[in-house]
Amino acid sequence: MAEEKKEPSCNKWKVSTGAYVALLAAILFFSGLFMKVDGMKWLSAFDFTTLGGTFGTMKEPAKNTFLGAGGVSAKAGFLFALSLVPTVMLALGVLEIFTHYGAIRAAHKLLTPLLKPLLGLPGLTGLALITDLQSTDAGAALTKELYDENQITKKDLVVMGAWQYSGAGLINNFFAIGSALFAFLTVPVILPLLLMFVLKFVGAIFVRFVLNTVYKEDFCNE
Template sequence: MPENTLLTKPRVTVKNWIALIFLVVILSGIFQRSTGPLQVLDFTNLSGKFGVIGDTGANFIGKGGSGAKDGFMAGLNLIPAVMFFCGLLNVFQELGAFEAASIVFNPILKPLMGIPGTAGVAFISSFTGSDVAAVMTRELVDNGEMTDEERTIFTSYQYAGSAVINNTITGGAPLLAISPIALGPIIVIQFVCKVIGANIVRVVLKVSGKKHKEGK
């Protein structure tokens, strides 16, 4: 009987590891504020800015707006970045970055939140952006690499204090100046709370699953 190749784990090569390193670096935000050629190693810089006017920060979304129109324009602004990321994701998927990610992150994410190691890159990207992590999570589910329960747990982690680094630095900037705690501990506390929240959802799903099986 011929061997079922679908059950054979793909061999991880040096190319896969290099692809994973580049993907993590691009999504991590390490080079977001760099100058020179290193700027291209950041996803935000690669996505670019549209219509920024001088130091005011005003763009096609406007400045100081509110209401449904402002929300619509903010959502519209995400479309180019998400489209670009979908293409980028396919490139790194073909290069085998996710096979390498599974090896690195599986020993961490499985005990931490009960999700597979293939979600490792989405886990890293969720520190700086929720939209990119959401796209990656959907890809994992569509490809059968993550179950519905695992998606629920991971989503509960992502959207409690989403994009924890970027939003703490930008949205919380006025409070950081008067905070008695440094930026680092603040982010660590938020991260711990996010993990606790994900595990609460994990326990709820496990208990409800047992009750559902017992009720049959």
């Protein structure tokens, strides 16, 4: 008996109003826009960086190491790595909620016209790229999930890796670690952030060009 052909799911990329709302919520949550809003500090409660925590101020660097006083060790490195687990779990959990409500479908429809000509990527990768702005681990995990589910090709994976590797965790690291240099800036704080954001696209576009020329034969079957 011949096997029955499965009907293609016509609703796979159907986008409802709720999906757009979920995408907007995901962008706001991971974008850092709610981190510091003048006069509305309560909005920071809906920001990923605030919920994940930030580094404190080291008043006595010679004494205030991760373990207390003295140097660092492999043990300290493992302890620091373990301290990242709750933040990554939070990001992945929130992403699963947004994905359930259609955020990736909405991203695919809205961002494909932008990402396809620039990076050659489908719009569904947009949520992973947005997430990378605040959490490198969560962005990488979502990228891996897209690849494992065959929603992106190996070439897409390499281009996304180039975009994420350049200025990884941009907003989080810029305001949490880079803030120590704000007093020495001779330009508005937002300009270096915008420059690094633009350079992420420059790096990814360059990698895409190399893949389409020098390594074109490696991806001819995709």
